Amino acid sequence: MDINQLLRKNIQSLKPYSSARDEYTGEAMVFLDANENPFNEPYNRYPDPLQKEVKEKISRLKNIAAENIFLGNGSDEPIDLLIRAFCEPGEDNIVSINPTYGMYQVAADISGVEVRKVSLTNDYELNANELLGASDTNTKLIFLCSPNNPTGNSLNKEAMLEIAASFKGLVVVDEAYIDFAPGKTLLQDLGEYPNLVILQTFSKAWGMAGIRLGMAFASVEIIGILNKIKYPYNLNILTQQKALELLDKKVTVQKWVKLLIAEREKMAQLLTDLPFVEKVYPSDANFLLVNMHDAKGIYDYLVEEGIIVRDRSKVHLCDNTLRITIGSSEENEILLNALKELI
Numbered sequence: 001m002d003i004n005q006l007l008r009k010n011i012q013s014l015k016p017y018s019s020a021r022d023e024y025t026g027e028a029m030v031f032l033d034a035n036e037n038p039f040n041e042p043y044n045r046y047p048d049p050l051q052k053e054v055k056e057k058i059s060r061l062k063n064i065a066a067e068n069i070f071l072g073n074g075s076d077e078p079i080d081l082l083i084r085a086f087c088e089p090g091e092d093n094i095v096s097i098n099p100t101y102g103m104y105q106v107a108a109d110i111s112g113v114e115v116r117k118v119s120l121t122n123d124y125e126l127n128a129n130e131l132l133g134a135s136d137t138n139t140k141l142i143f144l145c146s147p148n149n150p151t152g153n154s155l156n157k158e159a160m161l162e163i164a165a166s167f168k169g170l171v172v173v174d175e176a177y178i179d180f181a182p183g184k185t186l187l188q189d190l191g192e193y194p195n196l197v198i199l200q201t202f203s204k205a206w207g208m209a210g211i212r213l214g215m216a217f218a219s220v221e222i223i224g225i226l227n228k229i230k231y232p233y234n235l236n237i238l239t240q241q242k243a244l245e246l247l248d249k250k251v252t253v254q255k256w257v258k259l260l261i262a263e264r265e266k267m268a269q270l271l272t273d274l275p276f277v278e279k280v281y282p283s284d285a286n287f288l289l290v291n292m293h294d295a296k297g298i299y300d301y302l303v304e305e306g307i308i309v310r311d312r313s314k315v316h317l318c319d320n321t322l323r324i325t326i327g328s329s330e331e332n333e334i335l336l337n338a339l340k341e342l343i
């Protein structure tokens with residue numbers, strides 16, 4: 001598979017911006033090459049454009065070589081970059097599951113790229129043949145999301161790999177919630193599928209949504225393309241420093257995850273017991289999709305009580321559902337007590 005053949009022509013021939021920090025990367029005594037201000041260290045300096053230190057730590061954490069890692073301003077950045085690198089506006093298309101995370105559609109719309117949405121089954125499973133059937137020679141990317149947002153379930157691993165094996169473009173698997181379902185990652189399959197891109201993020205289990213740090217894992221060729229078209233200094237110094245600090249707190253994160261999963265299971269049971277709840281869908285993530293009578297009415301009531309959940313009623317296959325994030329046990333109890341008032 002020649003990844004470069006899939007690229008837009010203008011990206012194939014692009015001569016990327018060369019920054020001062022690209023041209024000279026060694027240790028020196030005096031840096032007078034980037035028009036920086038000599039005062040107010042260390043923030044006066046441009047950050048490392050390729051975030052070497054952060055990648056080394058992530059490499060050890062994930063057991064993936066640093067050269068197979070791209071870091072972005074949230075995982076929204078690699079989503080946008082992949083579409084811009086591979087899809088010719090008005091010509092190429094992407095295929096995605098439906099329902100799923102809204103950013104694939106938004107990023108494609110901004111770039112003027114068609115999205116072909118293929119429905120999941122009624123129990124939110126993936127149909128590999130239908131997805132492949134929706135693609136044509138202009139389909140450059142297939143977006144999958146596992147565990148999926150807003151449905152919460154992990155997609156079938158064999159079906160995802162079957163798609164990666166047959167599809168001639170890239171298969172992007174968004175694993176934003178994978179820390180809550182660690183056995184289900186496709187990370188160790190990267191070597192075998194050169195067209196696979198896996199997205200993960202520090203926004204969910206790691207509790208770092210505020211610093212904006214997302215990861216893409218892929219072949220050296222694909223990582224090289226993302227590096228070529230990103231903003232030269234896409235991750236600022238504060239984010240890189242905070243990430244280095246928090247990456248040492250793996251044990252704390254594992255504790256949070258354990259606690260949130262326990263809360264999720266407790267909440268699933270207690271919500272199921274409410275008379276107006278029809279169904280709580282199984283979840284591998286830190287949220288629950290809950291089908292209930294008059295979801296919109298209950299959403300409005302909760303807003304009045306100062307409790308905000310996500311009304312997903314208008315989403316395909318999600319009629320009358322609310323998506324409820326698992327909070328602290330105190331927050332979850334406040335929600336439950338408010339819902340019990342409705343009985």
Ligand SMILES: *Cc1c(COP(=O)(O)O)cnc(C)c1O
Pocket residue numbers: 073074075076077101145148149174176200201202203204209213214
């Ligand atoms: C929350 C979420 C993300 C996270 O995006 P960031 O830009 O990394 O904060 C990505 N994908 C899905 C499916 C999500 O739900």
